[in-house]
Amino acid sequence: MQYHSVPPYTRSSRIYDTLMADVDYPGWCEYILDLADVFAFATRSVYDLSCGTGTFLHLFPAAEKAGIDLSGPMIEIARKRYPGLDVSIGNMLNPPPKKMDLYLNIHDALNYISSIREVKAHISRMDKILQPGQVYLFDFALAGVIEAYFTDTAYEDTTPDGISFKRSNTYDKENKKALTDLYIYFPDGSACHERHVQYIYDYDEIVKLSVEFPSRNFIFLEEFSFDEAHKASNRMLVIMR
Template identity: 30%
Template sequence: MNTYRGLARHYDTLTADVDYPGWADFLEKLFKRSAIPVHTVLDLACGTGSLTAILAERGYETIGADASAEMLAQAAGKTLGITGIRPLFIRQGMTELDLYGTVDAVVCCLDSVNHLKGPGELSSMFSRVKLFLAPGGVFIFDVNSAEKLKGLDGELFLDEREDLFCAWRGEYSKSSRTCRLWYDIFERDGECWIRSDDTVEEYAFEVPEITGALAAAGFEDVRTYGDRKMRPPKPGEDRIFYCSKRGNNFNGR
């Protein structure tokens, strides 16, 4: 369902207000919680690679993984002129991760975890991450809170620019705990407008099931933070960050 085929070319334009340097600053604060020095970073579900590129520019050896070929094409073009070690991009979904070795940190940002289809895929992803994260390394990700996704039900949003118009609406299902987002995109081509569309689904995970799944997968010292703030989440928080460490045992490797 989360193909991003229609959104890929316009993703950076529609998310131009995202403070990627600020996200990188926050991640680097959490890297200090690692039991090992962080030199290699996997950006899981990296999208168009904006965050991957910034981390690479800051001296980290980075890998960007995403299931969307269209998003990876944008990412590869974006990092052509990067200084230092260029990121390596691979086409792999969150539950299909398969690296040649381990990394010091894994990050998965901008509510990508919500795109998993429930607790089963969540546990599968955590198991794959643990397999390729060095013992003592940090695993950092964020989710849109269940409260936020429920609040999107029936909402309509418009993003109008000179040559681009995007309308998207949300519909939340209590039975499936899923918020489906429909996007209609209109791009100006001379005197005409070209329409494309896309559909994305986000699963409403609760905090206890995420922290429980992390512990079950072998992650330790699990901490939660409110929207890029070094404090615990407040009631009704829209975005929640999770930071944990991979245990030193090798069970399941």
């Protein structure tokens, strides 16, 4: 079968929610609300910089919500599924500033940034955007979780509307790249391929960046806990304020 290669998150927007079916979105909401209590930041208004199809943003209990995503097809699904949700096409690396309490960028979105220099540029941009009282919450998948769950693994599934797909994961440890290949088969007989490349940064690389922004306070946590992150953490969540 011939596969038409397309950029990430174009045709896979149709299977995204099946791919993410194991994500505990309500648990994520509860965790962030608990973080807000422990570390004393507001969540009355939330700005999701990688909102995808909008599920998390829809569920999060904020009075005011907005989201952006680079993928037009993902935003189209979010608008159809959650009418009235304020979502638009936008680049998480250079988001339009908003008067929101909490900026969010979770679910490993920043692992798509291809160099630590670009990560630094993004944090520098957020340093300029964040006003007093605003908080930026973001995360990274670290090598531990990739080696444990996304190295030489594969599975197949079918969406409720009959789109089948195969997903395979490999980890180029030498170059610190997590590679995901999606082969998607549509009911009309067409098929496509998407390759997703995520860049796996070391704990030390990320923490070192914070030193360059002395006016900011950074908190590094082992994700889904309140414990301090460390070199062996699987995922790291960062609170920037």
